[in-house]
Amino acid sequence: MTGVAENMNVQGELRYDEPMSRHTSWRVGGTADVFFIPASVADLSAFLAGLDPDTPVFWHGVGSNILVRDGGIRGVVISASKMLSYLERVDQLTVRAGAGLPCTQLARQCIRWGLGPSEFFAGIPGTVGGALAMNAGAHGGETWERVESVRAIDRNGDIHQRAPGEYSVGYRSVTGPPNEWFIEGTFHFEPDAKPSMDTMKAMLERRKTTQPLGLPSCGSVFRNPPGDYSARLIEAAGLKGFRIGGAEVSEKHANFIINRDNATATDIEELIEHVRQTVQEVHGIELVHEVKIIGEVPA
Ligand SMILES: Cc1cc2nc3c(=O)[nH]c(=O)nc-3n(C[C@H](O)[C@H](O)[C@H](O)COP(=O)(O)OP(=O)(O)OC[C@H]3O[C@@H](n4cnc5c(N)ncnc54)[C@H](O)[C@@H]3O)c2cc1C
Numbered sequence: 001m002t003g004v005a006e007n008m009n010v011q012g013e014l015r016y017d018e019p020m021s022r023h024t025s026w027r028v029g030g031t032a033d034v035f036f037i038p039a040s041v042a043d044l045s046a047f048l049a050g051l052d053p054d055t056p057v058f059w060h061g062v063g064s065n066i067l068v069r070d071g072g073i074r075g076v077v078i079s080a081s082k083m084l085s086y087l088e089r090v091d092q093l094t095v096r097a098g099a100g101l102p103c104t105q106l107a108r109q110c111i112r113w114g115l116g117p118s119e120f121f122a123g124i125p126g127t128v129g130g131a132l133a134m135n136a137g138a139h140g141g142e143t144w145e146r147v148e149s150v151r152a153i154d155r156n157g158d159i160h161q162r163a164p165g166e167y168s169v170g171y172r173s174v175t176g177p178p179n180e181w182f183i184e185g186t187f188h189f190e191p192d193a194k195p196s197m198d199t200m201k202a203m204l205e206r207r208k209t210t211q212p213l214g215l216p217s218c219g220s221v222f223r224n225p226p227g228d229y230s231a232r233l234i235e236a237a238g239l240k241g242f243r244i245g246g247a248e249v250s251e252k253h254a255n256f257i258i259n260r261d262n263a264t265a266t267d268i269e270e271l272i273e274h275v276r277q278t279v280q281e282v283h284g285i286e287l288v289h290e291v292k293i294i295g296e297v298p299a
Contacts, residue, residue: 004034004055004076010047011039012083020072020295023079024063025125027216028265030072030295032058037079041183044080045157051076057155058294059181061100061130065218067272070265071296081127084183089113093189094148099129099182103136106187107200116195117141123203125219132182134290135174139203144169151184152177159183172223172290212250216259221272222287230287231255234275237282244271269293 004014014036020029038044051057056075060066081100087109088096095115097106103124110118120141124131131143132150144164152160160180167176207213222230234240234254242249243260245267250256257271276287 004036004051008047008050010036011043012047013037013039018077020063020068020077023060023077024066024068024218025216026067026218026259026263026265026268028070028259028263028268029068030070030265030298032068032073032075032077034076035079036076038083040083041153041159044078044083044153044183045159048153048155048157053155057179059129059133061127061133062102062125064126065130065134065291067218067265067268067291067293069269069293069295069297071298073295078181080183081129084129090186093191094186095189096184096186097128098184099127099132101128102126103128103131108197110187110189111195111197111200114195115189116193118146118189118193118195119200119203122200123207128185129182132185133174134172135169136172144174146187146189148186148188150182150186152180153183155179210253212252212256212258215250217250217256218291220255221257221275221289221291222255223290225285225287228285229255230279233279233283233285233287237275237278239275239278242271242274244274247271249275265295266298 016034017031018035019031021027058073058077060077060079084098084100086098087101090096103121103126107118107122120139123138124136135142135144147164150162152162167174224230231254239249240254241251246261246263247267248258248260250258257268279285279287
């Protein structure tokens with residue numbers, strides 16, 4: 001029972017029992033009942049309009065901030081990244097990007113156009129849609145500081161043009177109209193900014209020396225608590241290198257959990273919980289997940 005009618009007419013690709021380990025940067029996760037890759041926005045609208053209203057829908061960027069449990073996802077995963085990967089210059093200081101565009105490409109093209117500050121987007125290894133959903137940020141810049149407007153699609157397939165004022169935006173958190181997903185963002189830049197490829201390359205070099213980039217991870221697991229750093233608290237609790245199954249707290253950056261050796265999602269989730277509890281016991285500080293944990297616990 002997938003909620004997708006047998007005779008549903010789509011132009012895109014419908015995959016059944018798709019392993020989510022292929023679509024997450026941790027390389028773990030059970031299967032999604034249905035994985036839909038729409039061919040166009042019209043195709044996506046028609047699909048959503050025809051879907052059983054009780055079927056859960058989950059939107060996927062490139063999976064660089066999600067932990068999918070080993071029991072997988074009951075419902076439909078929408079993967080529209082390839083179809084929505086356009087970038088257009090709107091006017092002197094404004095660009096329009098599809099939600100599937102990689103943030104690195106947004107950074108590079110904006111720098112070429114002389115639009116800044118945009119270098120920070122290169123540090124976010126996800127899509128524009130994921131960055132809008134998370135208010136992703138790096139090197140002092142944050143996605144929503146640059147948002148002029150967005151377009152979103154709802155559960156019925158209807159499209160809405162929305163202003164930033166319709167969202168409540170905070171540190172790695174965005175709340176807006178429920179059951180809607182971003183299909184496009186319009187971003188504005190500063191007249192006097194002088195973005196540079198050298199600055200962007202220096203930011204990326206710094207990441208290579210401070211983060212375990214060659215190993216599967218989801219970046220920072222926990223948000224930083226006010227006035228402190230999760231990595232510092234985890235390191236001070238003696239957790240660097242701590243392992244559960246194939247999952248390990250990185251020696252290089254303690255707020256990263258790496259898939260060291262064929263970890264399962266269960267290993268990773270148990271390690272996340274162990275870190276959270278230990279930091280609570282040692283420092284009396286409650287760490288909050290940045291990573292989104294979704295799907296079913298295995299039977
Ligand atoms: C090595 C590494 C380094 C990282 N460094 C940073 C960093 O410096 N700063 C930072 O902020 N993040 C960082 N991240 C985390 C991650 O890249 C960001 O959170 C990114 O914005 C997630 O984008 P995504 O496309 O992968 O989204 P996904 O992981 O696929 O999804 C994340 C969440 O966004 C939702 N979502 C995705 N697309 C849409 C959409 N179009 N509409 C509505 N909801 C959507 C999903 O449903 C999910 O809840 C890092 C990750 C890694 C692996």
